[in-house]
Amino acid sequence: MEAWLEKLNGELAEVIRLARRSLVHIRTSRRGAGSATIVGGDGLLVTNAHVVNRREAEVTLGDGQTRPAHILAYDEAADLAAFKVEGEPLPAIGLGDSGSLQPGELVVALGDPWGIAGAATAGIVIGVGAEWPEMPPSGREWVIANLHLRPGNSGGPLINSRGDLVGINTMMTGPDVGVAIPAHVIHAFLQRSELEELAVMV
Amino acid sequence: MGMLSDLSQALAGAVEAAGGGVVRVDGRRRIPASGIVWSADGMVITAHHVVESDEEIRVGLPDGEMVPAELVGRDHTTDLALLRTEARDLSVPRWMETDELKVGHLVLALGRPGSSVLATMGIVSALDGAWRTPAGGMLDQYLQTDVVMYPGFSGGPLVDVEGRMIGLNTSGLLRGVSLTIGVKSLREVAEMLLTHGRVRRGYLGVGAQPVRLPAGAPSEVGLLLVSVESESPAEKGGLILGDVITGIEDDPVQTLDDLMAGLSGDRIGQPIRLTVLRGGVVTQISLIPGERPEWRPRWKRGSRN
Numbered sequence: 094m095e096a097w098l099e100k101l102n103g104e105l106a107e108v109i110r111l112a113r114r115s116l117v118h119i120r121t122s123r124r125g126a127g128s129a130t131i132v133g134g135d136g137l138l139v140t141n142a143h144v145v146n147r148r149e150a151e152v153t154l155g156d157g158q159t160r161p162a163h164i165l166a167y168d169e170a171a172d173l174a175a176f177k178v179e180g181e182p183l184p185a186i187g188l189g190d191s192g193s194l195q196p197g198e199l200v201v202a203l204g205d206p207w208g209i210a211g212a213a214t215a216g217i218v219i220g221v222g223a224e225w226p227e228m229p230p231s232g233r234e235w236v237i238a239n240l241h242l243r244p245g246n247s248g249g250p251l252i253n254s255r256g257d258l259v260g261i262n263t264m265m266t267g268p269d270v271g272v273a274i275p276a277h278v279i280h281a282f283l284q285r286s287e288l289e290e291l292a293v294m295v
Numbered sequence: 296m297g298m299l300s301d302l303s304q305a306l307a308g309a310v311e312a313a314g315g316g317v318v319r320v321d322g323r324r325r326i327p328a329s330g331i332v333w334s335a336d337g338m339v340i341t342a343h344h345v346v347e348s349d350e351e352i353r354v355g356l357p358d359g360e361m362v363p364a365e366l367v368g369r370d371h372t373t374d375l376a377l378l379r380t381e382a383r384d385l386s387v388p389r390w391m392e393t394d395e396l397k398v399g400h401l402v403l404a405l406g407r408p409g410s411s412v413l414a415t416m417g418i419v420s421a422l423d424g425a426w427r428t429p430a431g432g433m434l435d436q437y438l439q440t441d442v443v444m445y446p447g448f449s450g451g452p453l454v455d456v457e458g459r460m461i462g463l464n465t466s467g468l469l470r471g472v473s474l475t476i477g478v479k480s481l482r483e484v485a486e487m488l489l490t491h492g493r494v495r496r497g498y499l500g501v502g503a504q505p506v507r508l509p510a511g512a513p514s515e516v517g518l519l520l521v522s523v524e525s526e527s528p529a530e531k532g533g534l535i536l537g538d539v540i541t542g543i544e545d546d547p548v549q550t551l552d553d554l555m556a557g558l559s560g561d562r563i564g565q566p567i568r569l570t571v572l573r574g575g576v577v578t579q580i581s582l583i584p585g586e587r588p589e590w591r592p593r594w595k596r597g598s599r600n
Contacts, residue, residue, distance in 0.1 A: 097298065104299040196414040197310035197403060199303035217306060217403075219445055220413040226326040227408070227446035239415040239443055254303035269415075269443040 108256040109201060109213045115186035116203045116211060116249055118153040119162070119176070121146040128204035128249030129176070130261060132279070133291035134185045136178035138162065139279055140248030141263055142169050145176075152178050155211060166286035171233075172263060173274065173282045186250055187295030189257025191236060191275035194221045200238050202262045202271055204249030214271075216240030221275060228266070235272050236260040242271035257295050305456060306416065309403060312458030314412035316388030317405050317451055319355030320364075320378070322346035329406040329451030330354065330378065331463060333485060335387050337380040340485055341450035343369045344467035346376045354380050359410050368488030372432030372496075373476065374467045377488040388452065390478045391459040398422050402440055403454045404464050404473070408447025417442035417473070427552055428468050432494070435483075438462060438475040487560070497558030497584035500527020501534060505550055508539065513570070513577055516549040517541040532582020534571070541577075542570030558584055 119129040119140055127144030129152060131137070138152070150162045162176040201215045216239040223234045236251060242265040251260035251273040260273030283289045320330040320341045328345035332338075339354055346352060352364040362380045369376040400419045405412055423437040440453060444466045452460040453475040462475040487494045502522035508515060517539040523529050540548050543557035544567055557567075562584050569580045 101298045101302065104297070108299060195307040195310065196314075196412060197303075197307035197416070199299065199306065217414060217416045219415055220409075220411060222409075222411060224409045224411070237413075239445075254300040267443075270445065 105201075105215070108252065108254065109203065111256050112186055112201070112203055112250055112252045113155060113211050114184040116155065117178070117183075118205050118210060119145060119150050119248065120153070121148055121150040127245060127247045128262070130248065130250040130258065131178070131183045131185045132188060132258065132283075133288075133293060134182045135291050136162075136180070136183055137165070137185070137288060137291040138176050138178060139261060139283070140174050140176070141261065141274075142167055142172045142174045144247045145174050150176055152176075154183070165288055166282070168282055168286075171274070171278065171282050173261070173279060175283065175286060175288055185293045186252070186256070186258045187293045188276045188280055189253055189255070189259045189295055191221065191259045191277050194218055194236060194253070194259055194275070196220050199254045200236075200240065200251055200259065202238070202240055202242060202246060202249060202251050202273070204242075204246035204262055206243035206245045208245055214240045214242070216271070219270065234275050234278055236275050237266075238271045238273065239269060240271045241269060246271070306403065309454055309456050309458040310405060310412060310414045313388060313403075313405055313452060313454045313460060314407075315357050315386040316460065317407045317412050318357065319407045319409065320345060320450055321353040321355065321361075322348065326447050327355070327408045328447050328449050329408060331450070331452050331460065332385045332387055333377065335383070335385050337382040337385065338367070339364065339378040339380060340463060340481060341376050341378060342463065342465040342467055343371050343374045343376040344465070345449050346378075352378060354378060354382070355407065355410060356382055357386070357407075357412070368492035370432065370484055370488065370494040372428055372430040372494065373434060373480065373484050374428070374430075374432075374465045375463070375476065375481070375484045375488070377485050388460045389458070391455055391461050392478075396422065396438075396455070396461060401456050402442060402461065403456075404440070404442035404444065404448055404451060405454055406445060406448035406451035413445060413448075415443040415445055415448070427555070430468075431496075431555065433556070434476055435479045436477045438477055440473050440475060442473050444473050491560075495560030495563055496555075496587040497560065497562045498527075498587035499529040499534070499558065499582070499584060500524035501529045503540065503551065503554065506539065508541075508572065512541075512572060514541050514547060514549065517572060518548055518551065518554055528582055528585040533580055534569075534582070535573075537573070539572040540569055541572055544568055
């Protein structure tokens with residue numbers, strides 16, 4: 094293999110390895126389960142409201158260890174929820190600048206599609222914003238990416254080439270199109286939930 | 296993470312470089328589609344299947360302004376349409392003029408179904424020579440990619456990693472396949488649409504199928520006429536059921552493609568000589584090709600791309 098291609102592969106694997114430390118599995122009931130993303134060193138995590146209930150949750154870390162988590166904020170309209178994981182601090186991923194994300198930029202989504210822990214899928218940003226002619230107008234902003242989300246990916250991180258969090262994977266609009274809530278919308282959610290100071294900003 | 300970020304920046308840079316040549320095309324009831332700036336003085340090329348009506352077409356310029364557009368012409372056989380707007384000083388895209396493209400190259404599909412440019416990425420899946428589309432159009436190359444044709448991407452460009460446009464993407468030529476019409480064919484069709492408002496093709500008014508000929512015939516294969524329309528150029532020229540066409544002017548005819556190639560637009564109204572096998576005897580028949588009747592759209596089955 095060309096040396097630079099090998100280097101590129103190495104960098105991609107490293108970005109994924111680092112981000113995966115902030116990915117956890119979350120479960121609130123027999124049916125409600127998905128991915129979640131640690132965004133604060135204090136055990137602050139963010140996930141989609143649709144994968145959890147308004148109650149206590151159990152998270153499973155990458156090493157298989159489980160810990161209790163309690164709810165901090167829940168916003169059904171924004172499809173976001175915040176929890177605090179009990180115990181030792183966990184490695185947090187930094188909230189990146191999704192406002193300057195451009196079509197064509199590389200992104201990687203991490204999560205537990207179909208229960209496969211820590212799976213990665215890579216692609217590029219199709220576009221960012223609230224104007225999507227093929228979707229019913231809602232005024233909500235999205236990052237839309239050319240990658241493969243599947244059930245179980247919801248709540249997991251969407252990262253850029255530097256490993257910063259640019260979105261929370263939320264749904265798919267086709268087999269090859271993933272939809273994520275942009276990091277700046279997550280930031281606003283944490284702000285109005287008065288959790289902002291707990292998160293890591295980059 | 297230097298190299299990964301460099302690649303990411305390069306891809307976003309290619310989208311930005313080419314994005315100024317990508318426009319929005321509002322020509323159908325459902326979601327808008329995309330088009331490519333064809334000339335600085337307001338011409339836009341797009342996919343025929345996204346322009347459902349000949350009137351009330353609008354084009355969204357890269358700066359966000361929506362302007363009315365007039366249909367210069369359309370060709371359903373190559374799925375291309377040419378539009379004219381009053382816009383001036385448009386940014387003309389840089390086209391890839393070489394044949395350096397290979398299977399496996401990274402490519403981007405761009406579209407502008409809204410006000411901003413969108414992109415998907417893939418690789419060149421298949422690359423081959425000239426082919427005839429199911430609707431009968433001739434394209435200079437077969438270029439298939441695995442780029443996702445996001446809703447509204449038809450009519451937009453395929454772009455290389457340097458931001459050069461390779462061709463126009465359409466999902467209207469073959470179902471479920473992302474095909475790109477290369478710049479050479481775009482220029483040929485656009486030229487004809489500008490001159491005639493349509494791609495003119497010669498017309499005989501026959502139905503034919505290839506048949507193997509007995510030993511002793513002038514060629515191994517010919518085209519057997521299985522129908523001859525009344526009042527058609529073929530009937531007027533004296534062709535009858537059962538004739539086998541083996542040549543048009545000095546070129547052999549063995550397939551329907553050979554016959555179609557021999558009936559190019561410049562032969563309309565000009566006498567041509569057909570070599571025909573009739574009852575085992577080779578004869579020459581002179582006739583005057585007409586123009587193939589214009590195709591009228593039926594908008595029953597829409598494509599969302």
